[in-house]
Amino acid sequence: MTLKTTISEAAARTGAPSISSLMKLALERPEVVSLAAGFVDQQSLPVQATAAAVAQILGDEPAGRAALQYGTTIGDEALRAILVERLEVQHGVPPGTYRKAVGRTVLTTGSAQLIYLVGEALLDPGDIVIVESPTYFVFLGPLETRGARAIRTPIDEGGLRLDALERTFEEIRDRGELGRVKLLYTIPEHANPTGISLADDRRKPLLDLVRRWSETAGRRIPILEDSAYHGLSYGRDEARSLWSLDPEGETVILARTFSKTYSPGMKLGYGVLPADLVDPVLSIKGNHDFGTSNLVQKLVRLVLANGEYDRHVERLKALYARKRDVFLEAIDRHFEPLRDRVSWTRPEGGLYVWMTLPEGVDTGFDGPLFPRCLSEGVIYVPGEFAFAPEPTPPPRNHLRLSFGVPDEATLAEGARRLAGAVRATIG
C-alpha cells in the first residue's frame, strides 16, 4: 500500500504564488515581451562594485573570517546603526535623534521575510488585515497560510482613501469584528501594483485615524509600511515615510529592502519595529534561519559606507526614469484610440503601471485578453491577483504592467502588441 503524506492545515491553505506560471512562461518563450516580472533591469546590476566589496572583505583574513561566520539573529549592529543614521539624514533630523531605533531594527532575508515574520508574530487564524485595493499580491500568500482574512479598502490617485478607510473600520465594527483587526498593510511609495503614492496631506491623518480606531479597539493596530520602492523616485523628492511621523514606533512598522535599489540576488531587507514586537519577531526569525546572511550584510555595509550604493541608485533612477518615459509615451500613442475606455497610471517612481479596461473585460488567464496577448507576444500580470477576496468578489478588468526588465525598444514593442490585443478584445 502506498501511504500518503498528510500536510498541515497551513500548507493545505497555501496556494502556489499566483505568478509562478508567468515566470515559467517568460523563461520558456523568450520571444514574448514580459511586462509581467517585477525583476530589476539585468544590465544595471552592480557587478563591479560588489566584486570590489567582496575582494576587500575577503582580502582581509580576520574580516573575511568574520563575514563567513554566523552573525546574530537581529543582524550586524554597525549596519543597523548606518541604516538608522540614513533615516535621520532622509528626515532632516539631528544626528542621534533616532539612536534608540537601532535596537528595534532587524535585518531580514529580503523585506519579504520581514513582512512574513510580522504576519506570523501578529496573526491567528480568523484575524483581519486591512489592505489596499489593489495590494502587493505576494503578501496575500502569507495571510492565507496564517488563515487570516484580508479585507480591502479603496485607493484613488492619492493612495489610501481615508473616508473609505473610516467606513471599512465602521463596517468591521458593526459586524462585531473590530477585535479581530490586527494590522493595516500599505505601500505608500510608488506602490506595487499601481505605481501610486500616498498623498503627503493624508499621511499624518492616516496615522491619527488608525490610532483612533486602536483606542476604540483597546489595542494597538499597527500599520505595516512597506516601502520596497523607496529611493526610486523619478523627478520628485522622496516622500516622508509614515515612520518619520512615528519614530518611537508607536504605530508604524517600517519595511525596506535593498532588492530594488541594489540587488535582489543579495536578498537583504530590514524592518524598524515597535519595541514590543522586536522579541516576538526575533524569536520566530531565530527559528526560521538564526539570522540573515552575514556576508551579504557586510557587503551592503561596505557599499553604503564607500558611496557605491548611492552612486548606483542615482544611475538607476536615471535609467528607470527613461524606461518609464519610453513606456508611457508608447502606451499613450498606441492606446490613443481607446483613451475614453482604457486608463492607466503615470508613476513618479517604482516599476509599475496599472491599467484599467472597461468593466466586464476579464484580464485573467481564462478570459479573452490573456491568450490574445500571448499570441501577439506580450504578457502582463492579471490585476485580479492583487485584490483581497473580501468584502466583494475582486474586479477582473485590470492589468499590472512592469517596465523594469525590458530594454527601451522592447518596452515600446510590448506596448504596441498589448494595444493590438486590447483593441482586438474590446472592439
Ligand SMILES: Cc1ncc(COP(=O)(O)O)c(C=O)c1O
Ligand atoms: C511591495 C513589495 N514588498 C516587498 C517585496 C519583497 O522584496 P524583497 O523580499 O526582495 O525585499 C516586493 C518585491 O517585489 C514588493 O514589490
